[in-house]
Amino acid sequence: SQQGEEDPQALSIQEGENATMNCSYKTSINNLQWYRQNSGRGLVHLILIRSNEREKHSGRLRVTLDTSKKSSSLLITASRAADTASYFCATETSSNTGKLIFGQGTTLQVKP
């Protein structure tokens, strides 16, 4: 069974707007990661945030983590049509294996 729930399930915005996706999880984690999946392709790692971090930036991406609420958010600023994809949060609950538990994903459509 999956650890996380993502919200919203689907999001449609115009190019240039910001997109925010939320993820909640159930158990204690070592770190939380976000992945992108383009239609028919494998997943691409975007960003990792450790359990002792609260915010992290990478280019147009900003991730926050609230371990007290067991939740995370991914913000994509100044979105582009090429950002159209499904986005998944994944939690690592053990540092010994790297096993990831994925959420259900948010499908983002960015209209040009």
Next chain:
Amino acid sequence: GAGVSQSPRYKVAKRGQDVALRCDPISGHVSLFWYQQALGQGPEFLTYFQNEAQLDKSGLPSDRFFAERPEGSVSTLKIQRTQQEDSAVYLCASSWPGQGYHEQYFGPGTRLTVT
């Protein structure tokens, strides 16, 4: 350099057939993972190898599923007597475990359709 590759990319099997799915991880990556992704869902963990040792197979849905990585590099996921519910994309990922950092590199997946 080369990423994770998987073969075949697409597989159609009749119910009851056995299938074998191959994963070539990134050279030198110690850890290898298999995930199953149903349509419209997130990937679900199946099994994990560290080198040739299968350290976690808690996600394998039944004893019809078997995975191996005999020489610590290429891995094969075998599904015996396939059922319709086995239809999914099977993803392989590899990583070089660092200090609490486990970015995984995913292959393109094998889409299995059981008819």
